[in-house]
Amino acid sequence: MTKITSGLTFKQREMLERIIKLSTDSSAVALSEMTSKSIFLQSPELDVVSLDSIINIAGGSESVAICVCLIFSGEISGNILLIFPRASALKLISLILQEDVLREELDEMGVSVLGEVGNLVSSYFLSTLSDYARLDLRPSSPMVVQDMVGAIVSSAMLMLERAPEEILYVKTELSDEFDKIDGHLMLFTDEDSLGILLQAIETR
């Protein structure tokens, strides 16, 4: 197993930042078209972290969050998770649906909207990543879950046949002219695939 204990190399970080910029820009354009208003998407932070730290980053084991998860397979397999604190997710749904009143519950419409946003952001990220790494990655349809952060994140990771020790984490900020919504994008890859992926990006 290739351990990335020393963190990302300069080149890996540079390439990943470029991939993320490209995919968030495309997602922002698509979301803006969908809502016919200006939606901005930024990713100010990027890191390789452990399961314990990612649960803390996302608000702690017991905090309630809503997530969108896609499984991907192909030359490497894993899954991608876009997770929002509950209040942020509800705010995001209102923002996309252009409603003035904040929702209090996650209903079917909300699930569908979040599924769409998660699908968009994750698919753009995965496809840009596979272009850069020259690896074929095919995503599943989105799954939307509301539960405790610990339960969501650990289960997403352990769903993999050989669970990884390290997770690629990208902080995301989604905003319109008025509001900013924080989210967390996480990439879980089968045991040694994160190393393969990073190497592929680096040697490109």
Added chain:
Amino acid sequence: MTEINVGIGELKVSSDKDSVIVTRGLGSCVAVCLYDRIAKIAGMAHIMLPSDNGRDADHSARFADTGVPRLFEAMVKAGANPKFMVAKIAGGARMFDLPGGSQLLEIGARNCKAVIAALESLKLSLAAADTGKDYGRTVELSVASGELRVKAIGRGVTII
């Protein structure tokens, strides 16, 4: 009341009657609890996966096949008598669902099966279980009573 926190893949044993052993945000993971009702010694392991496939190098409780025996040993070392030990388990949910399903989503059920098999091979009887379904759980084991409180969002508390 003191809280003894069991992190992911960890195990803890206590005989302090003023404490509860807690693990938070269990999804497909399984909390295995052992309790000696006479000596009032309690232990909990946070199991992540069914089997370590022989790669076990550390002393964690990550895997059912090695973690459950380790919890048992830690209980005995703390003075618990296997004759008076009972087991309770919680967790092993199926957190994600895909149309058409996928083998990958069954990890919670596989964890439960592996935990039960490990308990059986130690001749420990399973007193209660709150497993499966599609939601996360937080569990608290009382050292004084052996009672296991299971909390889930929007579902209140179940005591097993």
